[in-house]
Amino acid sequence: MRRLLSFLLVLCLLPLALAAQTKSVDDKTLMGFNRDNSARQKSLEAKFDSSLRRENLREWMKRLSARPHHVGSAYGKENAEFIAAQFRSWGYDTKIETFDVLFPTPKTRLLEMLSPERFTAKLAEPSLTQDATSNQQNEQLPIYNAYSVDGDVTGDIVYVNYGVPADYEELERRGVDVRGKIAIARYGGSWRGIKPKVAAEHGAIGCLIYSDPRNDGYFQGDVYPKGAWRNENGAQRGSVADMPVFPGDPLTPGIGSVKGAKRLKLKDAPTLAKIPVMPISYADALPLLRSLGGAVVPEAWRGGLPITYHFGGANTTKVHLKLAFNWDTKTIYNVIAKMRGSENPDKWIIRGNHHDAWVNGADDPLSGLVALMEEARGVAELAKTGWKPKRTIVYCAWDGEEPGLLGSTEWVETHADELKNKAAVYINSDSNGRGFLGVGGSHTLEKFVNEVSRDVIDPQTKISVGERWKNRILVNGAANDKKEARDRSDLRIEALGSGSDFTPFLQHLGIASLNLGFGGEDGGGSYHSIYDSFDHFTRFVDPNFDYGIALAQTAGRMTLRLAGADTLPFEFTNFAETVGGYVKEVMTLTDTMRDDTKTMNQMISSGTLKAAQDPTQTFVMPKTKAEVPYLNFAPLQNALVRLQESAKNYQNAAKGRQISPSIQKQLDGILINTERALTSNQGLPRRGWFKHEIYAPGFYTGYGVKTLPGVREAIEQRNWMEATQQIEIIAGTIRNFAAEIDKATKLTQGQ
């Protein structure tokens, strides 16, 4: 009956359809599919869309967020079992894989101001009658930063703004020293773990991180429960392990923390914060900041509190911080659910989202997880109709993401060899909200992402989510982004740094990865607090789960197409063009540093810099710096030329290809190896766990990406010898990558 109706409709629409076809023949074929299979795939996706139910998302979120479910909690384990049971009920081959990980929880938390007046920080988020789960104090993790060390310190405090290296340069110019003092930084400007790391490097004995209302409080919007934003008592939990060195269990770097694994001693764990660290609310920070002496901070440092912000460090404000933790080992529970591929079962399309939270975690991570679950249910529904994916689909619900990507990292480390052989693409999601599609990932998948985004309808505007994404750039983008959105056929996807479970896949093993979600129209301020609840989410983030469905449709299409394509839809010309842009960036960076260094040295030696200062204010003249040499970028430039040619050749060869299933299988193996070719065995300098030569989280930014990290960070650190070495290494990597593409081209051409 249904089929007949469709057929009649097709007949009625025939003239229109023909017109459309004349206009754009290519609209008919999907990347990696031939004409016929494209049509079948589209019809499959229409069925998939129609099977999705927003009520499921609501019900699961309600259930999974009903109690705190952090690592080691009873409810976290229950959640994992619930999720696994669902997957099983849909027909997936499901198991729970466990790991034993270091997970500290607070034993003692004391923060008190001793002078100029006595004040003891509350360090607590009160329950609210408007928020049904906020009163679960017995199960909530208190406000703390995981992987802070134990400590009992007393000292003067210094306000360090975001606490990034540039802030310490400013402090140095202003004659303010944190040695032997406690740094107080505001959240924002970098991943939180950078703040205690840089503070410790500069000699601080402790670190406080507070949520300034300028960043996610009343300055941004009405505070909870009236609005979505962080209220005066809200504080941001979170990990401060040194994840840019390696994520995962701090005691088992590079290997799975399975039973019997060789573990470091706690005292030898390299990624623990070096000093005691604690997050606080701005109600707790205000008395401290208000009492600070010293000079007034620069305008860019000032937050939204109704005070004049001072540097401190003038012996005006003495603070006592005492922290002690239970250094326990906890079991984490990853849910792994597989649907075997019919043609190429040993190539895997992996789709993941974590399930652990800091407290109730409705937004982070459940908003993404429930979309993943509904996606998986929809895929299972298709399978019930007889359809099978060509490649194996693996759904993962990770535990332990919050403390440091524990679940995904330990799983990836444990199964590294198998994954290197089998993993084609990893697709990650995490928090999801109302608004615009945002995608980061391997640039070899950029064209694919753009194609998918044009086929998903935005629930609010009824245009495609790709079109809306583009319109947003055209209206609100920077001038150059606007120009690109007009002139370039594809929208750019972001390079990935870190901050969610894609990191071990992409940066440790070199598995092409994507990370996606919707947002930009949802109110924020509940992040890592007890107010990240079902009540908050359904009032302020995605009340009708419209964008949960949109995420399921988008990630689901990605999964279905990657699992079902004749040929994996990798494409290399966009990658080549984008990496060409990165090479230009590092060249320009060097030139700019050279000019700036020269100018600054001249201003120092001529007295210009001094003459422009207010002589009544402390100003420590910076030292002149060694001149920036000219670096030989030719190896990179030559490698790029090679890459552009290879990318072009593959693009041409792939046009209208007709290849046998056995060649397709071979091609899968070569194509998934292209991303592996972007890694090096030795990894990045001083952090060999990170093996990807194109994308890495910044050593001093944390989540923020550094592209061509080996070269870029060497330049930033003025390490010219290392920069030159890294240019050679990355050039070699790009040549290897091009050679992999050439293999794929030859195979496609039947050579």
Added chain:
Amino acid sequence: MRRLLSFLLVLCLLPLALAAQTKSVDDKTLMGFNRDNSARQKSLEAKFDSSLRRENLREWMKRLSARPHHVGSAYGKENAEFIAAQFRSWGYDTKIETFDVLFPTPKTRLLEMLSPERFTAKLAEPSLTQDATSNQQNEQLPIYNAYSVDGDVTGDIVYVNYGVPADYEELERRGVDVRGKIAIARYGGSWRGIKPKVAAEHGAIGCLIYSDPRNDGYFQGDVYPKGAWRNENGAQRGSVADMPVFPGDPLTPGIGSVKGAKRLKLKDAPTLAKIPVMPISYADALPLLRSLGGAVVPEAWRGGLPITYHFGGANTTKVHLKLAFNWDTKTIYNVIAKMRGSENPDKWIIRGNHHDAWVNGADDPLSGLVALMEEARGVAELAKTGWKPKRTIVYCAWDGEEPGLLGSTEWVETHADELKNKAAVYINSDSNGRGFLGVGGSHTLEKFVNEVSRDVIDPQTKISVGERWKNRILVNGAANDKKEARDRSDLRIEALGSGSDFTPFLQHLGIASLNLGFGGEDGGGSYHSIYDSFDHFTRFVDPNFDYGIALAQTAGRMTLRLAGADTLPFEFTNFAETVGGYVKEVMTLTDTMRDDTKTMNQMISSGTLKAAQDPTQTFVMPKTKAEVPYLNFAPLQNALVRLQESAKNYQNAAKGRQISPSIQKQLDGILINTERALTSNQGLPRRGWFKHEIYAPGFYTGYGVKTLPGVREAIEQRNWMEATQQIEIIAGTIRNFAAEIDKATKLTQGQ
């Protein structure tokens, strides 16, 4: 004895002096002086410098700021008499010239919030024990805006940010209407009088202007009395007359308000604010702003109060504002002191600073006035040694500047014919503080200003004030300004808008003018409040009057050189280059508007703009706009070519000129006419009082300058017909100006 000593010194230093001479011969001659006279002038200036006494500045400021001295106050009259007595005692031909002007003072001031809760604004600045004059309540003018109309209005309130036209465009897009409502604007972003003007144009029935702590309160620095910045009760008095139409007495536009002058009726006065206006402190504004409903305002609109800023206009906040004024006529007292020129007494160098204040006015205006007085005393000391200026020097202490440049405007209007003949240059100062020299003025004096700035020593750094000014740009300037400071031989002086007493001279009569002062390292926040006191000034602004002396040295040099030069030091190549830049700006402005209009129209019609909006927020789609035509800028471009040639020719002719005293006299007449040639009889459209075609205060910015105002504002208002007409007018003006320069060239060449 002295002369002999100098001679001996010269002999000793001869080798060094010769070396210096070889390096730069031109250092020896000052603009407008021949070699011998340059040397004499420099020696004169050294004597002048050594006669200046900072104790005088302190003593006079203490005396003049001891009691409130606003227009119509007893102490204001006493001050005028004191100043006049000083000038007389130094030998100046001194008189007090009076005018009768409209000057309203408050009779009733009531601001109360009726809902959501009752609150009555205090509208008072409390006295402080740390501030000796803050307790003079009986004599202080209360917090108010002069030339607000009487009114008794009740209504919902709307937050309009700075209340400039762009803010109302945002309000329109967000569907917020001020019709029938009371607008609340924050100080900043434009001259205050623009706020009620634009509010009334959009249908508001009243206007409140408050001092947000973001702009001059705790966000900037510690508040008074701990620091220099505005405390919660501080409020900014000030005029809200529509001065971009005409300044001066609102009842006597264009004519002096002398006894018997024909006056408009109050109801016909065109420059009174159209709606009741009142300034308030942020302590008074906070309860109102906190209670506002409606959407959250854009980020750029948010101030420093610890609240979420909303648009209001949602019937959440009802306010009652009642204002009534005594519409009195008051007498103002200008002090005019002359020193007759020995060679060319009918050419005047005029130097002015106002003496009236809103309350005690230590900074505004006395910091500038006491420097002017000491300068005048120093000049008088020189005269006692037998020296005489070639041209007449006129020192002026204006009354009534604060309500609307009353004293200077009425004096200029009264003596217009004489001034057109005699006034060579007007040099203005006003508030003065610690830091860097800032100069605005006629671009024909730019080279002269640069020369003077290189000859005055900065009291803090001991380099020249010009060098320090340059260093500041090199260190802190925008990229383009840095480049210019490196590459251009002269630093740019700003074009003048309005805001002090140069306006009638420059923009009504076309008298070349300068405005100067030091600042940038002094703390601000006492502006137009009772805390602008001797105590505040000597703690935070210029504690030792070092920069008062520097101002006397700088402005004194200008006065002495202009009065003593063989030839007036006008120079036209910098003017030509700068005006060429303005022409490029208006051409680029048109091109940018054309592109932006096209892009925006496309975004509106394609639905792009709508698709980028959050559909849960009100967004009123703007209407498409008519396309921007191509304008014929050729007349301006051709006039510029002519001007550049004339400027170059005069520059060449002036090199090493040797001309007779009688020719010099003739040349004075021609040179001072060049600035007159930049005016037109008809003046600017809809504000004929403003006759200068190059510089005017913006009709919608107030103090902020609009260069080439006729063309620029027509373009901004999309009035293409008027823009085309104004291009022709300004082109003609520039040709006339070039013709005047040519006359000077011919005379210099002896033709």
